[in-house]
Amino acid sequence: MTKSELPQGMALTALDEQFRKNPYPVLDNLRQHAPVHEDAELSRFVYTRHDDVKNILRDNALWSDPRKARPGSFTREFLGGNMDEEPSMLLMDEPDHKRLRRLVSKPFTPAAVERWRPAIREVVQRTLDQIEAEEFDLIDTFAGPIPTVVIAEMLGLDPADQGSFKSWSDTSVKIAFNPFPSESEQSEGEAAQQALVDFFDREIEARRNHLGEDLLSTMIRAEEDGDKLTKTEIISQCNLLLIAGNVTTTDLIGNGVKALLDNPEQLTLLRERPELIENAVEEMLRFDSPVTNSGRIANREVNFGGCPVHAGESLSTSLAAANHDPDVYPQPASFDITREDTHHQSFGGGRHLCLGAHLARIEAQEAILGLLAHFPILRLSDRGYVYASVPSFRGMSECWVATS
Ligand code: HEM
Numbered sequence: 001m002t003k004s005e006l007p008q009g010m011a012l013t014a015l016d017e018q019f020r021k022n023p024y025p026v027l028d029n030l031r032q033h034a035p036v037h038e039d040a041e042l043s044r045f046v047y048t049r050h051d052d053v054k055n056i057l058r059d060n061a062l063w064s065d066p067r068k069a070r071p072g073s074f075t076r077e078f079l080g081g082n083m084d085e086e087p088s089m090l091l092m093d094e095p096d097h098k099r100l101r102r103l104v105s106k107p108f109t110p111a112a113v114e115r116w117r118p119a120i121r122e123v124v125q126r127t128l129d130q131i132e133a134e135e136f137d138l139i140d141t142f143a144g145p146i147p148t149v150v151i152a153e154m155l156g157l158d159p160a161d162q163g164s165f166k167s168w169s170d171t172s173v174k175i176a177f178n179p180f181p182s183e184s185e186q187s188e189g190e191a192a193q194q195a196l197v198d199f200f201d202r203e204i205e206a207r208r209n210h211l212g213e214d215l216l217s218t219m220i221r222a223e224e225d226g227d228k229l230t231k232t233e234i235i236s237q238c239n240l241l242l243i244a245g246n247v248t249t250t251d252l253i254g255n256g257v258k259a260l261l262d263n264p265e266q267l268t269l270l271r272e273r274p275e276l277i278e279n280a281v282e283e284m285l286r287f288d289s290p291v292t293n294s295g296r297i298a299n300r301e302v303n304f305g306g307c308p309v310h311a312g313e314s315l316s317t318s319l320a321a322a323n324h325d326p327d328v329y330p331q332p333a334s335f336d337i338t339r340e341d342t343h344h345q346s347f348g349g350g351r352h353l354c355l356g357a358h359l360a361r362i363e364a365q366e367a368i369l370g371l372l373a374h375f376p377i378l379r380l381s382d383r384g385y386v387y388a389s390v391p392s393f394r395g396m397s398e399c400w401v402a403t404s
Pocket of ligand 1: 242249291346347352357360
């Protein structure tokens with residue numbers, strides 16, 4: 001295969017119909033023919049081998065701040081946003097990243113998140129109890145609301161505000177990682193982001209005089225070595241939690257349930273042995289990762305996978321391709337909830353390793369077990385499903401299921 005025949009630019013994003021429907025053959029092809037692929041259209045190097053992806057993400061000397069990327073390169077052009085503003089933690093380098101992460105990480109440790117499990121189970125039950133139809137859209141009715149309601153409860157928000165909160169956060173995520181937003185997506189996304197900023201601003205002020213145990217109070221109170229988060233920082237962290245956590249967890253639940261419905265023997269197995277749920281969710285993360293790409297910026301001339309790349313270039317790591325590398329996973333395209341080695345790259349790695357990983361795991365475990373217990377029969381309905389077209393994310397905007 002010659003260089004010019006390899007997919008470039010949009011063809012490697014969910015904006016392309018073929019990639020959106022099934023990115024794995026495209027990524028397998030790339031891994032086989034050009035494991036370090038120069039995507040000239042988007043000015044980035046795309047890595048598809050498991051070990052290269054893993055090594056890049058764990059190389060803590062590499063940069064994440066788009067302001068350090070070469071002008072014109074992918075990270076600078078598409079993730080840079082407003083270059084005058086401080087980037088979020090995800091796009092921050094040391095020492096700022098370390099400082100922020102220390103101040104917000106305590107509520108996200110596995111032990112701290114585990115304490116939310118009963119509340120998450122209740123949210124799942126409440127959501128299931130509202131489903132009356134025998135045929136429903138799994139995303140709109142179930143996988144979509146759960147993460148937003150959970151994070152709203154964790155932040156201690158008034159249930160009356162949760163409707164607007166969900167719609168602002170859904171709208172703002174549409175532009176957050178989209179290199180090609182339409183004009184209306186861009187303007188609606190910016191308006192929703194502003195609405196969220198104003199909302200959090202009011203919430204923080206209202207909370208200052210009576211702090212509770214919720215996440216917002218924890219961030220206001222958080223202090224390490226005399227250092228505290230400013231109001232702007234708290235707001236930016238709240239935004240990041242929504243942007244990084246909601247659609248991704250919805251997609252994990254949606255993709256996970258779809259994998260079960262596509263593989264009825266695995267569904268039966270999980271119904272018979274619900275204790276497999278932890279392994280099943282890890283396999284769901286490996287098999288169909290909600291985040292398909294992450295990345296870093298070369299801080300020096302680097303050489304991952306045998307290809308020298310100059311400082312300032314964007315290194316785009318395909319998590320989806322890494323998770324399907326046949327050198328690491330036997331029969332990577334088969335979905336097996338008893339697979340012994342389910343480790344995956346879906347939460348990234350190194351110092352930017354997903355802060356919400358354990359929360360997402362618990363939500364998916366509770367949601368999927370709750371759904372199966374509630375509906376003894378569950379199958380894909382003839383109304384079908386539609387994959388969403390948000391680059392770097394993989395999930396469905398609709399997935400119709402039937403319960404009879
Ligand atoms: C299935 C659900 C999720 C997936 C697949 C996911 C995936 C990721 C990935 C790939 C990264 C970048 C890691 C890297 O480049 O090394 C990341 C970072 C992050 N995620 Fe998640 N995420 C999920 C859910 C959540 C949730 C629920 C939250 C919080 C409520 C969250 C908060 C964050 C934060 C704050 C970062 C930035 C961490 C840093 O830069 O230090 N994520 N996530």
